Amino acid sequence: MTDVTGPRPAFDAGRPAVPQRRSLLTADQRTRRRNAAETRFRAYGMAAILAAIAALAFLLFTIIRDGAPAFTQTYARIPVTIDAAVVDPKGNRDPAEMQKVLTTSYRKLLEASLTAYVADKGIAIEGLKPQDLKTFFSDQAQADLRAQVLADPNLIGTQIDEFALTSSRIDGIFKGRVTEESAARDAKTSVAQVELARNLAASGALVTRFNWDFITKPDASENRAEAAGLGVAIIGSAYMMLIVLVLALPIGVAASIYLEEFAPKNRFTDLIEVNIANLAAVPSIVYGILGLAAFINFVGLPQSAPIVGGLVLTLMTLPTIIIATRAALKAVPPSIRDAALGVGASRMQTVFHHVLPLAMPGVLTGTIIGLAHALGETAPLLLIGMVAFVRDYPSAPPEGLFEPAAALPVQIYNWTRRADPAFFERASGAIIVLLVFMLAMNLVAIYLRRKFERRW
Amino acid sequence: MSMSWSVLVVLALGCLGYVLGRRRAVASAGGDSRILHSRPIYYGWNVALFTVVPALAVMIFWALAQPLVVNAVLASHIPTAEREASPTMVGDVQRAAGTISRAVRAHAITETEARALTPEDTPTLNRMKDAGFATLAPAPVMDAAKSLRATNAKARGVLAALALALAAGGLALSLSRTNPQYRARNVVEGAVRGALILCSLIAIATTIGIVLSLVFESAHFFRIYPWQDFLFGTEWTPSFGGGSKLGMLPLLWGTLYISLIALLVAVPIGLFGAIYLSEYASNRLRTWVKPMIEILAGIPTIVYGLFALTIVGPLLRDWIARPLGAGDSGSSVLTAGLVMGVMLIPFVSSLSDDIISAVPQSLRDGSLGLGSTRSETIRKVVMPAALPGIVGAVLLAASRAIGETMIVVLGAGAMAQISGNPFEAMTTITVKIVGQLTGDNDFASPETLVAFALGLTLFVITLSLNIIALVIVRKYREQYE
Numbered sequence: 001m002t003d004v005t006g007p008r009p010a011f012d013a014g015r016p017a018v019p020q021r022r023s024l025l026t027a028d029q030r031t032r033r034r035n036a037a038e039t040r041f042r043a044y045g046m047a048a049i050l051a052a053i054a055a056l057a058f059l060l061f062t063i064i065r066d067g068a069p070a071f072t073q074t075y076a077r078i079p080v081t082i083d084a085a086v087v088d089p090k091g092n093r094d095p096a097e098m099q100k101v102l103t104t105s106y107r108k109l110l111e112a113s114l115t116a117y118v119a120d121k122g123i124a125i126e127g128l129k130p131q132d133l134k135t136f137f138s139d140q141a142q143a144d145l146r147a148q149v150l151a152d153p154n155l156i157g158t159q160i161d162e163f164a165l166t167s168s169r170i171d172g173i174f175k176g177r178v179t180e181e182s183a184a185r186d187a188k189t190s191v192a193q194v195e196l197a198r199n200l201a202a203s204g205a206l207v208t209r210f211n212w213d214f215i216t217k218p219d220a221s222e223n224r225a226e227a228a229g230l231g232v233a234i235i236g237s238a239y240m241m242l243i244v245l246v247l248a249l250p251i252g253v254a255a256s257i258y259l260e261e262f263a264p265k266n267r268f269t270d271l272i273e274v275n276i277a278n279l280a281a282v283p284s285i286v287y288g289i290l291g292l293a294a295f296i297n298f299v300g301l302p303q304s305a306p307i308v309g310g311l312v313l314t315l316m317t318l319p320t321i322i323i324a325t326r327a328a329l330k331a332v333p334p335s336i337r338d339a340a341l342g343v344g345a346s347r348m349q350t351v352f353h354h355v356l357p358l359a360m361p362g363v364l365t366g367t368i369i370g371l372a373h374a375l376g377e378t379a380p381l382l383l384i385g386m387v388a389f390v391r392d393y394p395s396a397p398p399e400g401l402f403e404p405a406a407a408l409p410v411q412i413y414n415w416t417r418r419a420d421p422a423f424f425e426r427a428s429g430a431i432i433v434l435l436v437f438m439l440a441m442n443l444v445a446i447y448l449r450r451k452f453e454r455r456w
Numbered sequence: 457m458s459m460s461w462s463v464l465v466v467l468a469l470g471c472l473g474y475v476l477g478r479r480r481a482v483a484s485a486g487g488d489s490r491i492l493h494s495r496p497i498y499y500g501w502n503v504a505l506f507t508v509v510p511a512l513a514v515m516i517f518w519a520l521a522q523p524l525v526v527n528a529v530l531a532s533h534i535p536t537a538e539r540e541a542s543p544t545m546v547g548d549v550q551r552a553a554g555t556i557s558r559a560v561r562a563h564a565i566t567e568t569e570a571r572a573l574t575p576e577d578t579p580t581l582n583r584m585k586d587a588g589f590a591t592l593a594p595a596p597v598m599d600a601a602k603s604l605r606a607t608n609a610k611a612r613g614v615l616a617a618l619a620l621a622l623a624a625g626g627l628a629l630s631l632s633r634t635n636p637q638y639r640a641r642n643v644v645e646g647a648v649r650g651a652l653i654l655c656s657l658i659a660i661a662t663t664i665g666i667v668l669s670l671v672f673e674s675a676h677f678f679r680i681y682p683w684q685d686f687l688f689g690t691e692w693t694p695s696f697g698g699g700s701k702l703g704m705l706p707l708l709w710g711t712l713y714i715s716l717i718a719l720l721v722a723v724p725i726g727l728f729g730a731i732y733l734s735e736y737a738s739n740r741l742r743t744w745v746k747p748m749i750e751i752l753a754g755i756p757t758i759v760y761g762l763f764a765l766t767i768v769g770p771l772l773r774d775w776i777a778r779p780l781g782a783g784d785s786g787s788s789v790l791t792a793g794l795v796m797g798v799m800l801i802p803f804v805s806s807l808s809d810d811i812i813s814a815v816p817q818s819l820r821d822g823s824l825g826l827g828s829t830r831s832e833t834i835r836k837v838v839m840p841a842a843l844p845g846i847v848g849a850v851l852l853a854a855s856r857a858i859g860e861t862m863i864v865v866l867g868a869g870a871m872a873q874i875s876g877n878p879f880e881a882m883t884t885i886t887v888k889i890v891g892q893l894t895g896d897n898d899f900a901s902p903e904t905l906v907a908f909a910l911g912l913t914l915f916v917i918t919l920s921l922n923i924i925a926l927v928i929v930r931k932y933r934e935q936y937e
Contacts, residue, residue, distance in 0.1 A: 034829055041831035045732025048725045052749050052805070055798045062767050063759065254655035262649065263656075274926075276659045281852060281922040282915070283859020285886050286666060289911040292893065293669030300523050300550070315662050322659070348645040369754075376756025379861035379886070383893045398460070409758045409862075416762055416866060424766055431759050438754065 063431050069175040070429025073165070073211035073226065076137065076200065080113040080145070080162040082155050087146075093153050106142040106149075107134070110164055123199045125192050132193040138165040140220065140227035166197075166206070168225040168422035173197050174208050177421060214429060218391050219406060219414070225422035228415070230430055232390050236306050236405030237375060237437075239397065243310025244317055244374050249367050251314075252321030253356075259322075260329040261351050280319035287316045288380030296384060303385035306394070307401040312380045317370040324366020328359040361452030368445040372438045378409040386410045408434050462515065462616040466623045470508035473627045477503030477634055485636045494641035502640040505647050506630035511623040518615050522608070530604060552601035553608075559584045570605070574598060670915055673899075673908035681902045686909060692872035692883075694892065694903045702906045704913060706872040710882035714793045714868060715857035717878065721797025723850055726804025733805070734812045735834055746809075753802035757862040764795040764867030772879070783879030785869060790878040792867035796860055803853045811845035811932070812838060844932040851925035855918040861886040885914050 022028060027035070086105050090097050111133050118125075141164040149155050169189045172178035174197075183189040200206045217229030255276075263269040291312035295301045301308050332355050340350040356363075381387075386407050394400035406414075408430060415427040478500030485491040492499070530549060556570050564584050565573075573580060575595050634640075678686070681702060689703020729749065733742050769786040772794075777783045815838050823833040839846075869881025870891065892907035899905065 034832070038829045038831045041834070042732070042736055045728045045736060048728035049732055049745055049749075051725050052729055052752065052798075052801050053745070055801075056748065056752055059755070059759070059763055059798070062763065066766065251655045251658055254652045255658065258649075258652035258656045262652065272656055272659055275663050277926055278919065278922055279659055279662060281855060281918065282666065283855075283861070283886070283918055285859065285861045285889055286670075286911055286915050286918075289889070289893075289908060290662070290666045290669050293673055293908070294665050297899065298669075299520070315658075318658065318662070346641065346645060348648060372754065376758065378756065378758045379865075379890065382890050385894075387894055409756055412758050412762065413862070413866075416765060424762075427762055428766075431762060434756060435759070438756070442754065 063428055063435070066425060067428030067430075067432040069177075070214055070425045070432075071211055072175075072208050073214070074171040074174050074206055074208045075163040076114070076141075076166050076206055077161060077163055078113055078117045078205050079159050080109060080164070081116075081159045082149060082157060083109060083112070084157045087149055088153075088156055093156070095150065095153070098150060098153070101146075103139075103142045103146050106146045107137070110137050110142060110145065110162075113162075117205065118196070118200075121203055121205075123196065123203070125196045125199065127190070128192040128196060129190070132190050132196065135167055135188065136170060136193065136196075138167045138226045139224050141165045163207075165226055168420055169193075170197050170206075171208075171226050172422060174201065174206075175425070177425070214426070215433070218393065219389060219411065221389075222418055223420070225418070225420045225426060228423070228426055230408065230411060230433060232393055233406040233408045233411035233430070234433075235394060235400075236309075236386070236390075237408045239306035239394070239401055239405060240310040240313055240407060241371055241375060242397070243307065243401065244314050244371060245367070247310070247314045248317050248321055248370065249363075252318050252367070252370075253325055253363060255318075256322050256325035256329060257351055257356070260326050261355070262347070276319050276322055279315075280323065283379075284316060284377055285379040285383065287312050288383030290315070291380060291384045302402055302404070304388040304390070304404040305402050306405050306407075308384045309381050309386055309407060310401070312384060313374040313377060316377065316380065317374045320370040320373065321363075321367050324369070325359070325363045328362025328366065329355060331362065332358045358454070361448050361454075365445045365449045368441050368448070372441040372445075375437060375441070376409055376434060378407075378413055381407050381410045382413065387414060389414075408437075459515070459519070459612060459615075462619050463512070466508055466511045466515075466619060469623045469627060470504040473503035473507040473630070474500040476627075476631060477501075480631060480634045481636075481638075481640070484634065491636050493637060493639050494644075498640040498644050499634050499638070501644045502638075503627060503630040503634065505644065506626040507623050508626075509647070510626055511619040514622060515615065515619050518611075522611055526604065526607060526611075529607070530600065548597050549600040549604055552597055553604045555584075556601060556605060571602065573602065666915065670908055670912040673905055674912045676899075677902060677905035677909045680905070686906070690874065692888070694906070700903055702902065704885075704910065706874050707883060707885045707888055707910065708913075709874045710789070710864075710868065710872070711858055711884040711886075713789050713878075713882065714796065714864060714884060715854055717790060717793025718796035718800055718857045719850065719854060721794055722800035722804050722853060725797075726801045726853075727808055727846065729801065730805040730808035730812055731834060734809050735830065735838070746806075749805055750802050752799060753806075755799075757799065757860060758866075760795050760799050761862040761866030764791050764863055768795055769867060777879040780879075782877060785879065785881045787867055787869035787881050788879045789868060789882050792864045793878070795867055796857055796863045799860070799863065800853045800856060803856060804849055807849035807852065807929075808842070808846050811842045811849065811929075814845070815841045842932075844928050848925040848927075848929035848932065851921050851928070855921035855925070858921070859886065859914060859918050861890060865890055885910050889914070 084091060086109055087101055088098055089101070111130075114133050114136060144165065145162065169178050169183075169186070170193070173194055178186075178189060178194065180191050180194050183191050183194045197206060213227070214229050215234070216231045217227065218232040219229065220227040259269060259272065263272075291308055295308045295311055296303055336354050336358065337350050340354045341347070345353065386405075387410055388404055388406075390404045390406050392404075394403040394405045412427045412430045412434070415423040415430065478496045481492055481496050481499035482489055489496050527550075556565075556573065559565050560567055560570050564586075565580055569580050575581075575598050686702055686704055688705065689701060690705045691701040691703045692706045694700040694702060733746060737745065765787070769788065769791040772788065772791055773784065773786050777785075777788070819837050819841060820833055823837040824830070828836065864884045865887050868883060868887065870883050870887060871881040872883050872888070873880070875882065889907045889910050892904055892910075
């Protein structure tokens with residue numbers, strides 16, 4: 001590149017000015033500098049893109065790495081003798097009497113069976129204390145066993161092959177969370193216990209298998225991370241998405257139709273439009289405050305119920321849906337409207353019979369993206385009390401909408417607040433579930449857009 | 457339950473009205489629908505609308521107004537002395553009434569038992585407790601709760617009768633008006649238009665709701681706590697026992713500091729990314745990379761929060777903060793800021809991308825034709841032209857950063873302090889809103905109400921940023937049209 005605007009060479013005293021001669025083929029210093037700046041600038045751009053993609057990749061990689069173990073769980077498969085003396089002390093098989101036997105008694109059964117199994121297989125572990133056997137199983141295991149025996153009293157006195165849920169520390173050994181060194185530091189585990197677990201695994205008594213309970217079971221208390229599941233949260237999120245879909249889609253479409261097709265251009269409609277643009281950028285936590293003040297304190301709807309969450313998320317997603325729907329309506333060419341009006345349709349008929357069906361793919365895409373956004377929203381739900389610990393599945397709608405439930409993102413938040421590191425693994429696992437849902441929704445949106453994409 | 461039954465009956469009447477109206481219209485034209493002013497379905501819809509809309513409107517209005525009226529009546533029934541002794545009495549009464557109603561609905565007790573319930577009636581109360589509906593209400597509260605339930609039941613009965621009468625009246629009236637000259641389509645379309653307008657008013661209603669709820673409760677707060685101390689106080693030490701210091705400045709400082717770091721990450725990456733994609737990248741690269749960057753915007757913020765908490769926080773602590781002796785905390789301003797910056801990249805990049813693409817090609821061609829390199833064209837021509845729009849985009853990103861909650865809740869800690877060290881834990885307005893409003897809320901204490909004042913502050917800050925950004929973006933966009 002030649003430099004025609006550069007400074008002319010200076011006149012030397014007493015010498016006539018000779019124009020400097022340069023070859024176009026050899027770059028002078030200034031051109032080189034400018035070209036280097038060009039290359040640098042380009043490199044900055046490339047680096048920025050690489051940084052963004054690297055951040056995305058690192059984020060997804062760590063989430064999947066940390067969350068994948070939540071989908072498997074370690075169970076102890078040992079023969080358990082249901083000792084009649086323990087579970088049915090009176091020996092009359094009376095369900096009412098057996099109800100009185102506490103779960104801690106069933107823990108003894110599991111413990112005794114484990115001791116017997118260890119002795120039977122000839123596993124000798126140095127320094128193994130009774131305490132180590134006691135904390136080997138999850139508190140959930142004895143509760144499960146009790147439920148199983150109460151449901152079928154014929155089991156009493158027999159020996160069954162039981163898949164007993166092990167405690168989160170034992171489970172952690174097979175997921176790399178607990179090692180001999182960490183067990184030595186941790187008051188709740190011992191090196192002997194780790195060794196025992198490895199020995200049992202080698203003899204086939206400990207199996208790690210896919211953990212359906214993680215997806216279907218409700219949340220569990222602070223000290224049984226191994227039993228915590230996402231069931232209630234998934235139902236709660238589904239209820240809220242249902243409410244958002246039922247309310248936000250028709251309201252959003254109606255508002256967009258009015259603003260795009262019927263509204264006169266005046267200060268009032270301008271106010272609505274500015275309002276919608278602003279609402280799209282209001283921080284989500286402010287919607288939570290609105291929900292708390294308006295729906296719970298003022299109207300008196302119950303706390304931590306999907307109905308309140310659904311309403312708040314509806315108000316939050318409405319601007320997104322309206323903006324997307326208006327874009328879709330705008331994209332329908334005026335000739336369609338003119339043709340319909342020309343054959344005698346009213347304006348309402350034109351919109352509902354001709355324009356809206358053509359704009360539908362765009363409307364649905366926008367709605368699904370809005371829904372996906374609402375699904376991942378956490379902050380407003382914290383304020384309306386969705387943080388509560390909920391163990392019962394809510395019933396079917398419409399009553400279920402007013403009963404306490406959890407939501408997926410809030411469940412994740414709850415688990416991050418707990419001490420046991422096993423809950424971090426659960427939280428990452430729940431994030432994978434959440435991301436899978438969002439990915440599925442986005443794929444549907446992309447599919448709809450591709451399938452119905454139309455060029456005029 | 458009686459409410460939902462009334463709604464169902466009204467809707468059923470509406471369906472009936474549709475069928476009758478349509479049939480009557482066709483019959484009145486002697487079976488030749490060409491004589492009718494409108495197509496037959498409009499006559500059906502007309503009757504259905506007249507049946508359903510007034511009845512439902514009354515029900516909705518009633519449902520909203522009833523708690524207000526009942527509460528006012530209830531409050532006037534409780535003697536002033538007692539109300540002063542226990543300010544939560546109205547709430548207690550409502551809670552007791554709600555519990556009893558739920559117990560009845562779950563068939564734990566019968567309606568007659570509920571009507572005769574007294575605090576001494578231990579067997580019934582125990583039965584309720586076994587079914588999970590525990591009430592520990594003293595006698596006056598229990599009495600008030602019973603009369604509240606009775607009033608509510610009576611009101612529901614009146615409402616059901618009124619709604620049904622309205623529905624039947626509307627059905628009869630509109631049916632009687634159905635004749636071939638009746639302009640059914642115009643009426644129906646007018647109604648639909650009204651519904652459309654109502655829906656678009658929801659945006660305004662939401663804004664009003666937000667402003668009202670924030671202002672109302674903030675006013676409560678400022679009545680108990682001086683606003684000067686809130687706005688200019690440098691100490692944040694809430695204690696639910698009383699004597700809290702609720703100065704906002706440490707929270708504002710944390711908010712701005714974290715947002716600044718986030719923008720320092722997001723703006724260069726987002727801007728250079730947008731420039732590269734719109735000016736240099738090939739079409740194929742663009743179609744791949746742009747959606748990938750936009751994935752970052754679609755990931756829920758709780759995911760970023762967990763990422764900050766479990767990965768970035770410990771990483772920064774072990775690799776940078778500890779060796780430098782700058783801090784020992786896993787959650788820090790830098791952690792939250794970095795992660796939030798990553799989240800903001802797509803906001804900056806896609807908005808800037810749009811704005812850069814909107815700069816007319818003729819400007820570039822002119823610059824290139826004069827011998828500038830592409831980077832010179834971008835820096836000296838495209839960027840100055842796009843600058844207002846980019847400033848708008850950055851402002852929008854800044855308002856996102858200020859309002860972001862989950863990343864700072866999990867990444868930045870909860871220490872309210874004013875410090876320059878980015879490796880220390882700090883806290884933000886949003887974190888404290890969550891902190892003050894989760895758990896057992898007592899809406900009479902300043903420690904809870906302060907959350908609304910914080911919310912108002914947050915709303916005002918983000919709203920002004922949004923408005924400035926929108927004005928800038930709009931004004932700029934019109935320049936080339």
